[in-house]
Amino acid sequence: MDKNNKYLQEEILRMSGVNPRKCMSCGKCSATCPAYDEMEYHPHQFVSMVKNGDIERLLNSQSLYRCLSCFACIDRCPRSVEPAKLVEAVRLIAIRKQGANHMTADDVPELLDEDIPQQAIVSAFRKYSK
Amino acid sequence: MQRIGVFVCWCGSNIAGTVDVQAVSDALKNEPGVVFSTNYQYMCSQAGQDIIKQAIAEHKLTGIVVCSCSPRMHEATFRKTAAAAGLNPYMVEIANIREQCSWVHKDMPIGTEKAIILGKAAVAKVNLNTPLTPGETPVTKRALVIGGGIAGIQTALDIADAGFPVDIVEKKPTIGGKMAQLDKTFPTLDCAACILTPKMVDVAQNDKIRIFSYSEVTDVKGFVGNFDVTIKKHARYVKEDVCTGCGLCTEKCPQKKVPNEFNLGMDNRRAIYIPFAQAVPKVATIDPNYCTMLKTGKCGVCSKVCTAGAIDYKQKDEFIEEKYGAIVVATGYNPISMDKFDEFAYSQSKDVITSLEFERLTNAAGPTAGKLLRPSDGKHPHTIVFVQCVGSRCDSCAQKGKEYCSKICCMYTAKHAMLTRDKYPDTDVYVFYIDVRTPGKNFDEFYRRAVEEYDVHYVKGMVGKVTPEGDKLKVQASDLLTNKQMHIDADLVVLAAAIEPDKSARPLATMLTASMDTNDFFTEAHPKLRPVESPTAGVFLSGTCQGPKDIPETVSQAGAAASKVIGLLAKDKLTGNPCVAHSDEWMCNGCSSCERVCPYGAITYEDKEFRMPDRTTAIRRIAVVNPAVCQGCGACTVACPSGAMDLRGFASSQIMAEVDAICK
Numbered sequence A: 001m002d003k004n005n006k007y008l009q010e011e012i013l014r015m016s017g018v019n020p021r022k023c024m025s026c027g028k029c030s031a032t033c034p035a036y037d038e039m040e041y042h043p044h045q046f047v048s049m050v051k052n053g054d055i056e057r058l059l060n061s062q063s064l065y066r067c068l069s070c071f072a073c074i075d076r077c078p079r080s081v082e083p084a085k086l087v088e089a090v091r092l093i094a095i096r097k098q099g100a101n102h103m104t105a106d107d108v109p110e111l112l113d114e115d116i117p118q119q120a121i122v123s124a125f126r127k128y129s130k
Numbered sequence B: 001m002q003r004i005g006v007f008v009c010w011c012g013s014n015i016a017g018t019v020d021v022q023a024v025s026d027a028l029k030n031e032p033g034v035v036f037s038t039n040y041q042y043m044c045s046q047a048g049q050d051i052i053k054q055a056i057a058e059h060k061l062t063g064i065v066v067c068s069c070s071p072r073m074h075e076a077t078f079r080k081t082a083a084a085a086g087l088n089p090y091m092v093e094i095a096n097i098r099e100q101c102s103w104v105h106k107d108m109p110i111g112t113e114k115a116i117i118l119g120k121a122a123v124a125k126v127n128l129n130t131p132l133t134p135g136e137t138p139v140t141k142r143a144l145v146i147g148g149g150i151a152g153i154q155t156a157l158d159i160a161d162a163g164f165p166v167d168i169v170e171k172k173p174t175i176g177g178k179m180a181q182l183d184k185t186f187p188t189l190d191c192a193a194c195i196l197t198p199k200m201v202d203v204a205q206n207d208k209i210r211i212f213s214y215s216e217v218t219d220v221k222g223f224v225g226n227f228d229v230t231i232k233k234h235a236r237y238v239k240e241d242v243c244t245g246c247g248l249c250t251e252k253c254p255q256k257k258v259p260n261e262f263n264l265g266m267d268n269r270r271a272i273y274i275p276f277a278q279a280v281p282k283v284a285t286i287d288p289n290y291c292t293m294l295k296t297g298k299c300g301v302c303s304k305v306c307t308a309g310a311i312d313y314k315q316k317d318e319f320i321e322e323k324y325g326a327i328v329v330a331t332g333y334n335p336i337s338m339d340k341f342d343e344f345a346y347s348q349s350k351d352v353i354t355s356l357e358f359e360r361l362t363n364a365a366g367p368t369a370g371k372l373l374r375p376s377d378g379k380h381p382h383t384i385v386f387v388q389c390v391g392s393r394c395d396s397c398a399q400k401g402k403e404y405c406s407k408i409c410c411m412y413t414a415k416h417a418m419l420t421r422d423k424y425p426d427t428d429v430y431v432f433y434i435d436v437r438t439p440g441k442n443f444d445e446f447y448r449r450a451v452e453e454y455d456v457h458y459v460k461g462m463v464g465k466v467t468p469e470g471d472k473l474k475v476q477a478s479d480l481l482t483n484k485q486m487h488i489d490a491d492l493v494v495l496a497a498a499i500e501p502d503k504s505a506r507p508l509a510t511m512l513t514a515s516m517d518t519n520d521f522f523t524e525a526h527p528k529l530r531p532v533e534s535p536t537a538g539v540f541l542s543g544t545c546q547g548p549k550d551i552p553e554t555v556s557q558a559g560a561a562a563s564k565v566i567g568l569l570a571k572d573k574l575t576g577n578p579c580v581a582h583s584d585e586w587m588c589n590g591c592s593s594c595e596r597v598c599p600y601g602a603i604t605y606e607d608k609e610f611r612m613p614d615r616t617t618a619i620r621r622i623a624v625v626n627p628a629v630c631q632g633c634g635a636c637t638v639a640c641p642s643g644a645m646d647l648r649g650f651a652s653s654q655i656m657a658e659v660d661a662i663c664k
Helices: A003-016 A028-032 A043-052 A055-059 A072-076 A083-096 A105-111 A118-128 B021-029 B046-058 B071-084 B098-102 B108-126 B150-161 B192-205 B248-252 B292-296 B301-305 B355-362 B409-423 B443-452 B505-512 B551-569 B593-597 B635-639 B652-663
Strands: B004-009 B034-040 B063-068 B092-096 B136-138 B143-146 B166-169 B209-212 B215-223 B226-233 B318-324 B326-329 B333-335 B352-354 B383-390 B428-433 B457-460 B463-469 B472-479 B484-490 B492-497 B499-501 B539-541 B573-575 B581-583 B603-611 B617-625 B645-647
Touching (some): A003 A055, A003 A083, A028 A043, A028 A072, A028 B463, A028 B472, A043 A083, A055 A083, A072 A083, A072 B463, B004 B108, B021 B034, B021 B063, B021 B108, B034 B046, B046 B063, B063 B108, B071 B092, B092 B098, B092 B108, B143 B150, B150 B166, B150 B192, B150 B209, B150 B326, B192 B209, B215 B318, B226 B326, B248 B301, B292 B301, B326 B505, B326 B551, B352 B355, B355 B492, B383 B409, B383 B472, B383 B484, B409 B428, B409 B443, B472 B492, B581 B617, B593 B603, B593 B635, B635 B645
Parallel strands (some): B004 B034, B004 B063, B063 B092, B143 B166, B166 B209, B352 B492, B383 B428, B383 B492, B428 B457
Antiparallel strands (some): B136 B573, B215 B226, B226 B318, B603 B617
């Protein structure tokens, strides 16, 4: 693992409080994920990639922004690994990196439709306008 | 003053390699009470033991210290040596200078210094030793087996075979347990009933075995060899010795809507019932929760049709008291409740079932007469999904399921999948697994047959959710090897639910003062070397009450437990351990602290009359230790606030003398 990946891994583990070593690779997170088909890397891969320190690939993947934070994986994980918290931490790393924004705040209104709850709009601004 | 001999062992180079044995024997020569000190290459050998015997005679020794290996290794050897030379065996102390000294040190001067200190401590203790004599207690030559499943049945048969009387207490109306509900058994696929029911008949016909069915143990007193047990025989409202088991009452009873627990509620029985055709004892039982006669006093149909006159609506619970020398726990298991696993829609759809329910669905004596039909509409299912590890191997933080592997699910699921494909080749069978665990004779071969010969689709991954939609069950799962999410329209979903100890085990453990782990499995005395004994003397473990296991393992463990029981009952008297607690009645203030900490229930209280100095008498409550029950753990000596409690052979004064010798 190179130095940067190591640093990012430690940051993600610290921020999320997740211990990926608890994972027994059952795949229930990916089995339960409603956004599975839109992801390049699936929830169980998030866990194993963080465990193996393969972070940069994750950071550059669009899969990060496909997670709906529905927490179904957290609810059903038999080992209490909490994959959604890992995803969130990786997302935060991406957001905190200068110039690494997935989109700008200006892009958000275009994507809005009437059915989106207000809370989601607020959190979208919070996520994308750092 | 004692006359002490010190014997330092070289143990070849095991001790002599890091400890200067000559220096040790020389140093200990000057300790108080020591009149003789020597060293030898192998103290445990015949020649070494002769040195000890000779020295005892020549120097009129009253106590000896052997500086050698751990007392677990050779304490018994040297006690026998001392006894052979006419010394009380409890005047022997071992200083462990091998495991706790030479093996852990590399440096000779340090090792030698520590060996001398350990030797001094042992000498200080022997100075305060007193001769002890173990007590003897008689043994009641009768065994009690709690639980009448395959474990209890096998244990009882084996004990009876050795000629000792055995009683089986079973809480259900019949013996047979879970195995009676199974269809076929892995890996040989012989029919469970065909191999179990002959054993049940053997139990019924064996004149050494009594069956207390529909009964439970309500109280246990006493100790190894001498247990006093109270058994509550629930009223079944049928005279057991009169009922012929003809079953006419079970056909005529007008109360037809009682969920049949033997078929896990998948069909109904009557209020008066015989659980299944091969039940032992084959006697009807009235369910008081559903019987109209018992509830309202109006009906009495069963009594009218019974030609034997066996019905007795006035029957009362009966309490039986019996003495036993040994108790075997064989309380078994149950599948866990699926309530907390909403994602599998168990409570939403009748077509999501547990594996035990699947057994009943495929059993010729089950609710569908062995035809695999969906519980919801009675149609033949064409796509079946099996889900493994439901509630097994869960993290403790997950707040649902169990942390352990239930061990039997991989094999019975392979069996279910294989039998389904064999009987109904037009079905598609999927098994979702995390790992397939098949350690056992012919087990992996069995699983491979399911895959290779029967074309069962084994998918590595877990099912995430099951959604009932129309008459289908939408199964969403992951296939980890192809890295795809799968969507299957299933007709039937079978959940391999984790197993847990029967709920009756916890209160029973309290009665027996037998220890349990956090999962309520009974703890064995030693996980490897004493696997069928509980740490509580006289209590033995058989079957799944000790941990998940399959039928072959249960039967071998049942036999092992029986052989331990036979070994105990074959003795006329039991020699106790004299190193037990005793209470100084003048110092005891009857506070009950010791009773509360005693893990063996060895301490009771009695009111005793004392003559006081001024010629009056006073009645005081004092602690009394039953030496046959006490295991000498010493918890009470620590708990006692007044210092009345002490341990023979390990008195507080002796321990303090050792500490002083070490710290000097």
